[in-house]
Structures are given as C-alpha cells and as structure tokens.
Amino acid sequence: xxxxxxxxxxxVRRPDRTAETMRDLFGWRIRWSGPSIGGGRSxxxxxxxxxxxxxSPKTPPGEGGxxxxxxxxxxxxxxxxxxxxxxxxxxxxxxxxxxxxxxxxPGRRFYFRDGDGIEFEVVSYxxxxxxxxxx
Numbered sequence: 001x002x003x004x005x006x007x008x009x010x011x012v013r014r015p016d017r018t019a020e021t022m023r024d025l026f027g028w029r030i031r032w033s034g035p036s037i038g039g040g041r042s043x044x045x046x047x048x049x050x051x052x053x054x055x056s057p058k059t060p061p062g063e064g065g066x067x068x069x070x071x072x073x074x075x076x077x078x079x080x081x082x083x084x085x086x087x088x089x090x091x092x093x094x095x096x097x098x099x100x101x102x103x104x105x106p107g108r109r110f111y112f113r114d115g116d117g118i119e120f121e122v123v124s125y126x127x128x129x130x131x132x133x134x135x
Contacts, residue, residue: 007044007051010074011061012116015043015054021114022052025090026079052077067119076111076119084108084124091122 012018015033022028022045031051036042039058044051067073081087088110091098096112107125114120 005050007046007053008074008077009042009053009055010077010118012054012056012118013060014115015041015056018054018114018116019043019045021094022046025087025094026081074118076121078121078123080123080125082124082126084122084126087122 019030019033023030028045028047028051031044031046033043034041036055041056043054045054046052064070064073067075088098091112096114098110098112101110102108107123109121109123111119111121
C-alpha cells in the first residue's frame with residue numbers, strides 16, 4: 001500500500017492574506033475558499049496534488065506557546081523549490097526575515113516565519129552540498 005500527503009490544515013488569523021502570500025512566494029494557486037466548520041472560513045492554497053488548508057475560526061485565534069514544546073505542535077512546513085535564490089529574494093521582499101541557512105547533503109535550506117508565526121523551511125535539492133553550514 002502506498003500513501004501520499006494531500007493536505008495539512010492550519011489555523012491562521014487571515015486566510016485570504018496568508019493564501020496570497022503563499023501564491024506570491026511559491027507560485028501556488030487558490031484551489032477553493034469558503035465557509036467552514038464553526039462559522040469559520042477556509043482557503044485551500046497549493047498545487048494540483050497537494051495543498052495547505054488555511055482555516056480561521058469565527059472568533060479570532062489566540063497566541064500559542066512554542067510548537068516544539070507542545071504535543072501536536074506544528075513545527076514547520078517544508079517547501080521544495082526549483083529556484084532557491086529567487087525564492088529567498090521574494091521572501092525577503094515580502095518583509096520576512098530568513099535564518100538558519102544551511103548547505104547540507106543533498107541540498108540547501110533556509111527558514112522564515114510568516115505573519116502568523118508559522119515557520120516554513122525552504123529547500124532546494126539542485127546541488128550536492130560539500131561546504132559547511134552558512135552562518
């Protein structure tokens with residue numbers, strides 16, 4: 001039996017704004033948007049085979065603690081890109097800070113947090129890294 005991940009559903013403050021950001025950064029498209037559970041709103045943004053469901057409840061969501069210290073926490077979302085440098089330029093131009101750059105076997109990566117504090121890992125497997133991690 002084989003399985004694949006179709007989507008992840010995460011809570012955000014403003015799903016339309018977050019979806020637009022993901023479209024701008026990663027070239028994704030909005031697959032669906034509309035009312036959802038409990039009087040909330042959802043926007044599905046992604047590609048043909050998978051997507052992120054961005055959910056906002058009727059009552060604005062509160063702040064949480066560190067996801068790395070809570071059972072069930074969302075630690076980060078990994079996105080594979082074909083043009084690493086161009087993606088980082090778009091992330092920076094959107095006003096997000098990039099950090100934890102690393103060249104590693106078999107590629108390279110950096111991280112950023114969006115307006116809701118969701119951490120994204122941007123990865124490219126276009127190179128075979130032989131150097132030490134960048135600062």
